Amino acid sequence: MTEKPVAQVHRGQILFTASPEKFSAYENGYIVVEEGKVKGVTRELPREYREVPLADWGDRLIIPGFVDLHLHAPQFPNAGLGQDMELLPWLETYTFPEEMKYRDAEYAKKVYSRFVDELWLNGTTRAVVFATIHQEATELLYRLFESRGLGAFVGKVNMDRNCPDALKEKTRQSLAATRAYLENHREKTSLVKPIITPRFVPTSTADSLEGLGKLAAEFQVPVQSHLCENIGEILWVEELHPEQPNYARVYNAYGLFGQQPTVMAHCVHCSDEEVELIKKNRVFVAHCPHSNLNLSSGIMPVRHYLDLGIDVGLGSDISGGHKVSMFGVMAVAQQVSKIKWLESEKKYAPLTTAEVFYLATKGGGKFFGKVGSFEEGYEFDALIIDDSNLFGDGLTLEERIQRLLYLGDDRNIVERYVAGRKNENPRI
Amino acid sequence: MTEKPVAQVHRGQILFTASPEKFSAYENGYIVVEEGKVKGVTRELPREYREVPLADWGDRLIIPGFVDLHLHAPQFPNAGLGQDMELLPWLETYTFPEEMKYRDAEYAKKVYSRFVDELWLNGTTRAVVFATIHQEATELLYRLFESRGLGAFVGKVNMDRNCPDALKEKTRQSLAATRAYLENHREKTSLVKPIITPRFVPTSTADSLEGLGKLAAEFQVPVQSHLCENIGEILWVEELHPEQPNYARVYNAYGLFGQQPTVMAHCVHCSDEEVELIKKNRVFVAHCPHSNLNLSSGIMPVRHYLDLGIDVGLGSDISGGHKVSMFGVMAVAQQVSKIKWLESEKKYAPLTTAEVFYLATKGGGKFFGKVGSFEEGYEFDALIIDDSNLFGDGLTLEERIQRLLYLGDDRNIVERYVAGRKNENPRI
Numbered sequence: 001m002t003e004k005p006v007a008q009v010h011r012g013q014i015l016f017t018a019s020p021e022k023f024s025a026y027e028n029g030y031i032v033v034e035e036g037k038v039k040g041v042t043r044e045l046p047r048e049y050r051e052v053p054l055a056d057w058g059d060r061l062i063i064p065g066f067v068d069l070h071l072h073a074p075q076f077p078n079a080g081l082g083q084d085m086e087l088l089p090w091l092e093t094y095t096f097p098e099e100m101k102y103r104d105a106e107y108a109k110k111v112y113s114r115f116v117d118e119l120w121l122n123g124t125t126r127a128v129v130f131a132t133i134h135q136e137a138t139e140l141l142y143r144l145f146e147s148r149g150l151g152a153f154v155g156k157v158n159m160d161r162n163c164p165d166a167l168k169e170k171t172r173q174s175l176a177a178t179r180a181y182l183e184n185h186r187e188k189t190s191l192v193k194p195i196i197t198p199r200f201v202p203t204s205t206a207d208s209l210e211g212l213g214k215l216a217a218e219f220q221v222p223v224q225s226h227l228c229e230n231i232g233e234i235l236w237v238e239e240l241h242p243e244q245p246n247y248a249r250v251y252n253a254y255g256l257f258g259q260q261p262t263v264m265a266h267c268v269h270c271s272d273e274e275v276e277l278i279k280k281n282r283v284f285v286a287h288c289p290h291s292n293l294n295l296s297s298g299i300m301p302v303r304h305y306l307d308l309g310i311d312v313g314l315g316s317d318i319s320g321g322h323k324v325s326m327f328g329v330m331a332v333a334q335q336v337s338k339i340k341w342l343e344s345e346k347k348y349a350p351l352t353t354a355e356v357f358y359l360a361t362k363g364g365g366k367f368f369g370k371v372g373s374f375e376e377g378y379e380f381d382a383l384i385i386d387d388s389n390l391f392g393d394g395l396t397l398e399e400r401i402q403r404l405l406y407l408g409d410d411r412n413i414v415e416r417y418v419a420g421r422k423n424e425n426p427r428i
Numbered sequence: 429m430t431e432k433p434v435a436q437v438h439r440g441q442i443l444f445t446a447s448p449e450k451f452s453a454y455e456n457g458y459i460v461v462e463e464g465k466v467k468g469v470t471r472e473l474p475r476e477y478r479e480v481p482l483a484d485w486g487d488r489l490i491i492p493g494f495v496d497l498h499l500h501a502p503q504f505p506n507a508g509l510g511q512d513m514e515l516l517p518w519l520e521t522y523t524f525p526e527e528m529k530y531r532d533a534e535y536a537k538k539v540y541s542r543f544v545d546e547l548w549l550n551g552t553t554r555a556v557v558f559a560t561i562h563q564e565a566t567e568l569l570y571r572l573f574e575s576r577g578l579g580a581f582v583g584k585v586n587m588d589r590n591c592p593d594a595l596k597e598k599t600r601q602s603l604a605a606t607r608a609y610l611e612n613h614r615e616k617t618s619l620v621k622p623i624i625t626p627r628f629v630p631t632s633t634a635d636s637l638e639g640l641g642k643l644a645a646e647f648q649v650p651v652q653s654h655l656c657e658n659i660g661e662i663l664w665v666e667e668l669h670p671e672q673p674n675y676a677r678v679y680n681a682y683g684l685f686g687q688q689p690t691v692m693a694h695c696v697h698c699s700d701e702e703v704e705l706i707k708k709n710r711v712f713v714a715h716c717p718h719s720n721l722n723l724s725s726g727i728m729p730v731r732h733y734l735d736l737g738i739d740v741g742l743g744s745d746i747s748g749g750h751k752v753s754m755f756g757v758m759a760v761a762q763q764v765s766k767i768k769w770l771e772s773e774k775k776y777a778p779l780t781t782a783e784v785f786y787l788a789t790k791g792g793g794k795f796f797g798k799v800g801s802f803e804e805g806y807e808f809d810a811l812i813i814d815d816s817n818l819f820g821d822g823l824t825l826e827e828r829i830q831r832l833l834y835l836g837d838d839r840n841i842v843e844r845y846v847a848g849r850k851n852e853n854p855r856i
Contacts, residue, residue, distance in 0.1 A: 077820040080834035081827055083762060083781060114819055293763035296778065298770055322759075322834040331750075334511060335721035339767060342726055350724065353511060391542055392505040399509055406508035406750040409837065 008033045008420070009049050012057030012384070014041055015397050016064050016374040017358035020306065024374070025397040031062060033380040036420025041374050057384050061400060064372050065125025065381035065418060066326035067364035070224070070265040070286035070315025072130040073141055074099050074108075076115040078319040087230040087295050087320075092164075095319070099132045099157075100166045108137035113427075115318075116144045120425050122325040123413045125381040126151035126368050128224055128263055128286070128315075130197055133157050133169055135177045139184065145192045149423045151368060151381070155197025155224055156181045160208045163199075175211040182219045191419060193221070196260070200226040201237045201250045213255030222261040222367075225251065228274065229266035230297045248274040258283045263367060265315060268292055268300045275308065284311045284367050287359065289332045291320030299340045302333070303348035306355070313364020314356070330356040330405045353402045384415035436461045436848070437477050440485030440812070442469055443825050444492050444802045445786035448734065452802070453825040459490065461808045464848025469802050485812050489828060492800050493553025493809035493846060494754035495792035498652070498693040498714035498743025500558040501569055502527050502536075504543040506747040515658040515723050515748075520592075523747075527560045527585075528594045536565035541855075543746075544572045548853050550753040551841045553809040554579035554796050556652055556691055556714070556743075558625055561585050561597055563605045567612065573620045577851045579796060579809070583625025583652055584609045588636045591627075603639040610647045619847060621649070624688070628654040629665045629678050641683030650689040650795075653679065656702065657694035658725045676702040686711045691795060693743060696720055696728045703736065712739045712795050715787065717760045719748030727768045730761070731776035734783070741792025742784070758784040758833045781830045812843035 010033070014026040024041070032039040032049050040046075045054075075095055082094035102108045119127055127145075129152055131138035138156040145152040156178055160171045169177075178196070185194045196216045198204040204212070216223050228234055228247055237247045244250045248270065251257040257264075258281025265286040270278065278285065287302050305312050314329050315321070321329070337351040351359075365372020371379050387400055390407050404412060416423040438461070442454040452469070460467040460477050468474075473482075503523055510522035530536045547555055555573075557580055559566035566584040573580040584606055588599045597605075606624070613622045624644045626632040632640070644651050656662055656675055665675045672678045676698065679685040685692075686709025693714040698706065706713065715730050733740050742757050743749070749757070765779040779787075793800020799807050815828055818835050832840060844851040 079819070080831035081820070081823075083830060083834070084778075111819075118819075290763075293766060296766040296770060299767065335718075336767075338721060338724040339727065339764075342724060343771070350512075391507070391539075391546075392509070395509075402511060403508035406511070 006035050007049065007052045009045065009052050009054045010057060010062055010382070011054060012060050012062040013397055014062045014374065015401050017354050017362055018373055018375050020355045020358040020363070023354050023357070023398050023401070027397060031374055033420050036380055038374050038376055038378045038380050040376055060414065061385035061387065061397070063383050063385060063401070064361040064365070064374060065383055065416065066123050066360050067313055067368070067372055068119070068124045068127040068316050068326060069263055069284065069313035069364040069367060070128055070288055071318040073112055073115045074102050074132045075319035076111055076118070080322045081319070083294055085295070086232060087297065088232050090295055096164050096167055100164065102132040102134045102137040105136050105140060108134070108140055112137070112141045112144050116148050116150065117425060117427055118324050119150060120148055120416065120423070121410045123383045123416060124324065124326060125416060125418045126365065126371055128153045128195065128367065130155050130157055130224070133159055133167055133174070135181055138181060142185070142192055146190055148425065149191065149418050149421060151191040151371070151418060153193050153195035153222060153224070155195040158198045158208055158212060159203040161205050162202050171205055171207050171211070174208060175215065178212065178215055182215060182221060196221055196223045196256070198225050198256065200233070201247060202233065202240060206254070209250070209254035209256060213259070216260045217255055220260065222263070223256050224263045225256065225265070227251070227264040227267050228269045230295065231269060234269060246271055246274050248277050252277060252281070257281050261367065265317065266292065266297065266300065267305070268298045275304070279308050279310050282311065284313060286315040287312055287333060288315040288317035288321055289336045290322060290329060291317035293332070293336065294322060295320050299336045299343065301340060301348055302337060302351065303340065311363065311366055312359055313367065314360045325409060326360045327405050327408045330360050333359065353398070353405065356405065357401065380417055380420040382417040383413050385412050386414045387412055434463050435477065435480045437473065437480050437482045438485060438490055438810070439482060440488050440490040441825055442490045442802065443829050445782050445790055446801055446803050448783045448786040448791070451782050451785070451826050451829065455825060459802055461848050464808055466802050466804055466806045466808050468804055488842065489813035489815065489825070491811050491813060491829070492789040492793070492802060493811055493844065494551050494788050495741055495796065495800055496547070496552045496555040496744050496754060497691055497712065497741035497792040497795060498556055498716055499746040501540055501543050502530050502560045503747035504539055504546070508750045509747070511722055513723070514660065515725065516660050518723055524592050524595055528592065530560040530562045530565040533564050533568060536562070536568050540565070540569045540572050544576050544578065545853060545855055546752050547578060548576055548844065548851070549838045551811045551844060552752065552754060553844060553846045554793065554799055556581045556623065556795065558583050558585055558652070561587055561595055561602070563609055566609060570613070570620055574618055576853065577619065577846050577849060579619040579799070579846060581621050581623035581650060581652070583623040586626045586636055586640060587631040589633050590630050599633055599635050599639070602636060603643065606640065606643055610643060610649060614647070624649055624651045624684070626653050626684065628661070629675060630661065630668060634682070637678070637682035637684060641687070644688045645683055648688065650691070651684050652691045653684065653693070655679070655692040655695050656697045658723065659697060662697060674699055674702050676705050680705060680709070685709050689795065693745065694720065694725065694728065695733070696726045703732070707736050707738050710739065712741060714743040715740055715761060716743040716745035716749055717764045718750060718757060719745035721760070721764065722750065723748050727764045727771065729768060729776055730765060730779065731768065739791065739794055740787055741795065742788045753837060754788045755833050755836045758788050761787065781826070781833065784833065785829065808845055808848040810845040811841050813840050814842045815840055
């Protein structure tokens with residue numbers, strides 16, 4: 001008898017998207033996991049794994065954990081509020097006043113604990129997250145992700161212009177704190193990693209952007225920011241940077257646009273030249289449809305990006321977006337793609353269910369490496385789904401997943417795995 | 429001591445919209461209810477009610493019950509499915525095959541029981557509902573609403589052309605069954621009432637429409653149908669009725685457009701002349717934003733209707749729309765109004781939170797009489813809301829309601845009242 005103590009086998013109704021074109025579906029299939037990684041998905045259990053512990057999930061679905069490619073932890077208390085403004089006044093009125101509170105570590109601990117629990121609850125196993133300018137609170141958020149066993153890139157925000165004094169850093173101090181933060185996490189072996197995070201061009205001086213680009217290169221860490229979310233924002237960047245032909249080129253001039261792996265949130269109104277640069281520099285785009293509706297930003301031409309082979313994932317964008325749950329983000333991504341189809345005179349085809357599922361799993365997961373699929377070698381991030389409370393019998397697996405995106409919520413998630421480890425939360 | 433046994437007093441955090449412009453908010457206020465109707469809302473308990481039983485809801489919100497002005501009970505098993513088609517192929521592929529099943533009363537009982545429970549669970553205290561062509565199943569749905577104590581207009585659908593044979597009625601039989609249904613419910617004293625329900629123009633012959641118009645007049649019952657949901661549908665009506673200048677005028681020619689109180693669902697693409705007729709004939713419009721997204725119908729210009737003083741309510745439109753919960757319908761109504769604002773070059777202002785709340789309560793409630801508000805003389809339909817699971821303290825009542833629309837679900841509804849009666853569901 002060959003014992004493989006680090007192996008595990010899961011049996012159930014398996015669904016994932018190796019490509020955006022279609023679901024891979026295995027009714028009563030098996031997933032073999034070794035050392036936290038998927039060894040294979042099969043319809044019959046291979047002989048050599050018959051002695052390995054088997055988790056039989058019966059009629060439950062087994063799907064990859066969700067990846068949230070863009071959200072702001074400190075904005076969590078504002079989720080569902082402030083639905084009456086566009087981006088720039090919304091930042092001034094709702095967001096900046098909330099973010100000021102995070103100089104208080106006690107406050108940060110209270111909110112961030114709840115925030116990370118909420119991600120856990122909703123099956124988001126990996127997230128790319130903005131914190132605030134405050135290093136102490138950012139470290140705290142970092143440790144909370146570590147202690148909850150969720151994967152994340154956590155960014156200390158940099159701002160040194162065009163924001164309230166209480167959030168305005170001195171450039172040198174901002175870069176020094178960022179360096180210290182990166183040095184604290186040089187050992188990038190955990191599921192949590194630092195990420196360079198200028199808020200967006202309007203709130204970072206050229207000196208700051210230059211310094212951050214150099215830090216990204218020196219520490220070999222990725223970058224996240226915002227791009228072309230709102231027309232007012234874009235006009236402002238044009239005013240601030242007449243020396244550059246467009247918004248994207250400002251980031252690019254300072255080594256913050258794909259020189260290291262980069263996620264840009266929104267990209268609702270990119271020019272053709274900017275889209276070309278996104279493609280050329282292999283920048284990831286975080287599509288945040290709830291946020292784009294709530295802040296009247298518009299509808300992002302996600303089909304256009306996909307047609308060009310650009311990497312796209314989905315973001316809840318708390319609190320521009322209101323809900324952490326990626327179920328709802330997938331559904332609304334499909335909904336707004338239909339309006340884009342109408343608006344574009346049927347040029348941009350609506351997203352299929354397989355496509356939105358891909359975006360929320362493997363699409364965003366690619367930013368983390370081999371994450372978001374059950375192909376061989378992928379991290380075993382998985383959700384076990386009980387959809388028996390939803391009405392309707394005799395559905396195919398694909399119909400069950402479609403219904404889940406539209407009707408499901410945290411109550412349907414009964415177990416979570418991250419990188420092969422069962423992830424339980426004693427607080428909930 | 430003056431006992432008033434039929435009176436009740438509720439104390440709590442009271443919110444309602446007497447007009448769409450703003451919330452009426454009473455922190456720690458009192459609602460006095462007599463004989464099922466609101467007597468008044470006050471900040472201090474009037475002396476003469478001090479001996480009346482008081483329900484003290486503490487920090488919980490007290491809001492009017494929700495009104496769903498348009499949905500299809502038999503489509504409930506399809507909720508969340510079939511997100512890949514426009515209206516006409518969607519009817520053929522998903523809807524008609526499901527509706528055929530309701531000739532089987534056992535099947536109808538199973539689905540309709542669950543459907544009515546789901547409305548109850550989600551705080552929908554009044555609904556305007558399509559059943560199917562089947563009289564027996566429609567009677568069953570009618571009785572289920574009665575037995576659960578929810579308010580509803582329940583319509584037996586009429587179809588005698590352009591549909592599968594299994595759903596195609598003979599015109600004379602269709603009218604005879606409708607007459608029988610109306611006769612069975614002449615005693616319109618209950619919370620449930622019949623409503624004349626041609627599915628839409630393409631599936632009713634002129635003879636059928638004429639007969640239904642006469643029945644509506646004879647029995648003095650209201651009318652519901654669909655109007656201008658989808659471009660393909662509108663072109664089809666033009667082909668079928670070259671004798672009329674537009675879709676609305678077909679209904680109007682047969683006494684089905686405001687001659688009795690009438691709700692038309694969708695009205696996404698009405699011409700100016702049709703909008704004028706809606707206004708003139710005081711037709712209610714059911715705005716169904718989830719459905720209009722899911723079926724790629726477009727975005728309804730709700731601001732335009734409101735500016736003209738047309739009566740508008742919200743509809744979940746199960747299963748064109750996927751969710752029964754009016755929380756989500758209100759949120760998406762606000763979201764799409766922002767895209768309409770952008771599309772219209774900022775001509776049609778986005779809906780405010782007070783406006784979407786009004787639409788889901790008093791706006792649709794007006795179709796039922798004095799329903800959907802806590803003004804004097806209104807039926808006491810109310811929900812008691814516990815929002816303590818939602819993050820963030822120190823919010824105003826208006827902020828709490830906004831957050832609830834975006835983040836709330838059935839778990840937040842702890843008690844329901846309909847026409848003054850506490851409504852408990854022993855099945856849930």
